[in-house]
Amino acid sequence: xxxxxxxxxxxxDYEEYGIKRGDEGHILLPEIRYGAFEFHREDPVTGxxxxxxxxxxxxxxLVIDYHATDEMILDALPLKNPAWPCKVENGFIVNLLGEKAxxxxxxxxx
Amino acid sequence: MIMDVFENLFGLFRTKTDKYGGLWVKRFNISKENLDxxxxxxxxxxxxxxxAICVALNDTVFHLANRPRLSRHLHCKCEHMQEQELNATLDxxxxxxxxxxxxxxxxxxxxxxxxxxxxxxxxxxxxxxANALARYAEGDYxxxxxxxxxxxxxxxxxxxxxxxxxxxxxxxxTGWIAYPHGKLKNATPFAGWKEKEA
Numbered sequence: 288x289x290x291x292x293x294x295x296x297x298x299x300d301y302e303e304y305g306i307k308r309g310d311e312g313h314i315l316l317p318e319i320r321y322g323a324f325e326f327h328r329e330d331p332v333t334g335x336x337x338x339x340x341x342x343x344x345x346x347x348x349l350v351i352d353y354h355a356t357d358e359m360i361l362d363a364l365p366l367k368n369p370a371w372p373c374k375v376e377n378g379f380i381v382n383l384l385g386e387k388a389x390x391x392x393x394x395x396x397x
Numbered sequence: 398m399i400m401d402v403f404e405n406l407f408g409l410f411r412t413k414t415d416k417y418g419g420l421w422v423k424r425f426n427i428s429k430e431n432l433d434x435x436x437x438x439x440x441x442x443x444x445x446x447x448x449a450i451c452v453a454l455n456d457t458v459f460h461l462a463n464r465p466r467l468s469r470h471l472h473c474k475c476e477h478m479q480e481q482e483l484n485a486t487l488d489x490x491x492x493x494x495x496x497x498x499x500x501x502x503x504x505x506x507x508x509x510x511x512x513x514x515x516x517x518x519x520x521x522x523x524x525x526x527a528n529a530l531a532r533y534a535e536g537d538y539x540x541x542x543x544x545x546x547x548x549x550x551x552x553x554x555x556x557x558x559x560x561x562x563x564x565x566x567x568x569x570x571t572g573w574i575a576y577p578h579g580k581l582k583n584a585t586p587f588a589g590w591k592e593k594e595a
Binding site: 291293304313315316318320321325327329330333334335336337339341353355359362363365 | 436437438490492493496497500501503504506507542546549569572584585587588589590
């Protein structure tokens, strides 16, 4: 799960932002901040991105991988800093240096 | 001698009116933290007892007639300072056009319905960027959500149709976040169609 991927929200915690469980949308900022991606909900009728929120990684599941490359992600990261957490792989939040942010797989607070 | 005094007074007056006569206002408070220093997620500043929302708005610049409400809460420390010039800049990743707008099926359908193909990506990017800067400079934007990620604004884009769609004008909104010192960070290039007026 990373920049530009299509993802689904699997939590009810974002209804105040107009985002419900099961809503699909995209990750439109490359960096993970405080364990959350910037998620933009897509209106299934118009195709427009009509709502956004910082959604915790644990509350997202991948729908379509759009294969953003590391080079593309690095170029869009703040200050082009590869130490920013920016991908979720096999239950780990990782950065472009390969460093893991959580110790236990799928426990993103560990 | 008397004229000198008048000139000095007039100079003082002119300086004051210049200083306070701009169309732009920068919101600021005593905190040194802002969206940039907080890497995009504002946090309360315990040193100055400034709340996260006021940190998120610190050093942002808005049009005098279209700005977030000044006092958001009791004991708010924010103030406005008028600015003569707007040095607006965009943080707008070209890949949001080349790797999002023209690639994701739902979005590609929209942009292709306007007559554009991937070869026109730079043209679309430039049109959105130019529209956004111009309308921001005119104060022609809509204030959207304000949270610890900043003040979100929607800017209307008028994109002329291309190829078989020449003659059509497509009006839609793009989503941006107001960063300090007049910088707009693009959130989404497609935030919604402009509703047709009755």
